[in-house]
Amino acid sequence: MKKHNFYAGPSILPEFTKEKTAEAALNFAGTGLSVMEVSHRSKEFVAVMDEAVALVKELLKVPEGYSVLFLQGGASTQFLMAPYNLLDKKAAYLNTGAWSKKAIKEAKFLGEVVEVASSADTVYNYIPKGYEVPSDVSYFHYTSNNTIYGTQIPTPEVDVPLVADMSSDIFSRPIDVSKYDLIYAGAQKNLGPSGATLVIVKDAALGKVERPIPTMLDYTTHIKAESMFNTPSTLPVFACLQTLIWLKENGGVEAMEQKNIEKAKILYDEIDRNKMFQGTVLAKEDRSLMNVTFIMTPEYAEFEKEFMDFATAKGMLGIKGHRSVGGFRASIYNAMPVESIQALVDAMQEFEKMK
Amino acid sequence: MKKHNFYAGPSILPEFTKEKTAEAALNFAGTGLSVMEVSHRSKEFVAVMDEAVALVKELLKVPEGYSVLFLQGGASTQFLMAPYNLLDKKAAYLNTGAWSKKAIKEAKFLGEVVEVASSADTVYNYIPKGYEVPSDVSYFHYTSNNTIYGTQIPTPEVDVPLVADMSSDIFSRPIDVSKYDLIYAGAQKNLGPSGATLVIVKDAALGKVERPIPTMLDYTTHIKAESMFNTPSTLPVFACLQTLIWLKENGGVEAMEQKNIEKAKILYDEIDRNKMFQGTVLAKEDRSLMNVTFIMTPEYAEFEKEFMDFATAKGMLGIKGHRSVGGFRASIYNAMPVESIQALVDAMQEFEKMK
Ligand SMILES: Cc1ncc(COP(=O)(O)O)c(C=O)c1O
Ligand SMILES: Cc1ncc(COP(=O)(O)O)c(C=O)c1O
Ligand SMILES: [Mg+2]
Ligand SMILES: [Mg+2]
Ligand SMILES: [Mg+2]
Ligand SMILES: [Mg+2]
Known part of the structure; x- marks a missing residue:
């Protein structure tokens, strides 16, 4: 019987991604080796990373001055990395669901959090509107699509830098990246298998906080090393690349x-x-x-x-x-x-x- | 021409691992779906995680009172998590190479590090011996196999809890896990593809430090959720399981x-x-x-x-x-x-x- 895959994540991927990944699990880029067993520093894998980054930039029209990274740790690790790198004293968060709440919890490790609005009272069945974002915050964070509750948010009009968890709607629609200091997404919805995390960060937004940042949590570590500071999640990144190719071919x-x-x-x-x-x-x-x-x-x-x-x-x-x-x-x-x-x-x- | 894969990591994997993973990239556990597109909470994937954990315990004879985790972030993230969770005031480290040095750097974020010995003077071409480990440290950390320099260390005889980075020799020989508070290893040598990180931690060693620990860096988060606090790296964990099965079948x-x-x-x-x-x-x-x-x-x-x-x-x-x-x-x-x-x-x- 034909299966219809409505999983919330990890979730349905294009046939193209599955077929190319299965192929590369046996023989990658004509090497005779699996994509799982070649060095991440081999020219074949470096080409995969470079092409994946280039396609993210092309598809989302990422402007100059932004870095695109493929990290590990999921969006949940970004809940911590975002404030570690960007929250100076205070940040504003919109609470539209369990993922927003978890992001708020981590931000509180690093500074003051202003929860500008919340729909927790009614199990998050609406997107709060008409809230005020203080002007003295480092950024305004929101979850663009609330996977659990079925709500989605257009880019908010605010006067402070935006940070967004786009885990469950990235690549589903155009976005104006220039409005953001940081966008992050676990790969496992529209992009690829779990194990890779996409980060798009404005270079000029970094280096403004005083605190020392542990090496692996510091975006500059990964920017300098082009996502190869340590071993990236090679097969998941390869699979993400296939989906990006498919996306481009499909308009x-x-x-x-x-x-x-x-x-x-x-x-x-x-x-x-x-x-x-x-x-x-x-x-x-x-x-x-x-x-x-x-x-x-x-x-x-x-x-x-x-x-x-x-x-x-x-x-x-x-x-x-x-x-x-x-x-x-x-x-x-x-x-x-x-x-x-x-x-x-x-x-x-x-x-x-x-x- | 036949290729001989001497890569240092990601590195050669058994044919069995490659074939099973390629199969599952198309049709996983008879679901008709790819292992990349089923929920990590599906009964089929939960069975993968459970079997992988059980096989690690069986193969390494892990005693009661230890938790086995499959995380993301690589061994490099463990350089930070180890001291975050275990270093109270002071820890001892043996410096046998670039990886030891990086581990030492992260530990210094969290407390005092006593470098008990170092072979840095001669590009790490030997393992220091006869060093003294202070008795008032939280643990003694060493790198069991120095991937870059070609040196390897048998389990040291010390009177404090051991913590080891076994990234490049785990599963290559028996170890007495009972001597360790923590063992960690990026998967990408003897275990599977990059993207999964194996952690074996003594439950009783946790909860002894005063500092608050960010959620994703806290071993107890992942222990409670059985490595499913957030989305694990599903395909890499599946591939690790195949290698564990192969290991068992091969003695x-x-x-x-x-x-x-x-x-x-x-x-x-x-x-x-x-x-x-x-x-x-x-x-x-x-x-x-x-x-x-x-x-x-x-x-x-x-x-x-x-x-x-x-x-x-x-x-x-x-x-x-x-x-x-x-x-x-x-x-x-x-x-x-x-x-x-x-x-x-x-x-x-x-x-x-x-x-
Ligand atoms: C909107 C959103 N944010 C964050 C997460 C958590 O992502 P991860 O499991 O990669 O940490 C999810 C669920 O996967 C999600 O849907
Ligand atoms: C001994 C050792 N420790 C740590 C690492 C770093 O691991 P990862 O790239 O998974 O962070 C490596 C290299 O892969 C290694 O060989
Ligand atoms: Mg939500
Ligand atoms: Mg109706
Ligand atoms: Mg070394
Ligand atoms: Mg000779």
């Missing part, structure tokens, strides 16, 4: 955004139309194009488990909602084909007819 | 040690016999079984580049010595077949006959 982030709008619309329209389901996010403009969260309507609440089993039997994988939200979550990243979304919609319609 | 670390002794002897015997070559490590008991470093004898010094080209033309890869040592380095980890070592010895003999 880049501009084309992805159009497809993502169309794909999400099919699912949200059905959630709205179908009397058995409803979205969890209150305002339509806050709805994520990457993670579509929905629950049974109150009248049909009792059928939640039955629908889960029904959809699972039809090949849907990973559609259980996070335990803090309940219900369902369909993660529909760049690589998700419209056919899988249609299969989920069909299952919802079939289930409605049965009741 | 475990006891059989590896025998093979490694035999393999290294073939190469060292030729280095000693051949009038054109000599080892860089002074005392035979300090010689590494993993990284065999050698140079041209003074009479034949002019032929270094010619031999490099000659050996390269015969399929030898990665035999250039580290720039700080010069000459040659043949890394002959567990997965290295005796045939490749023989091929290098043949090249040395053929070259000698030509001159």
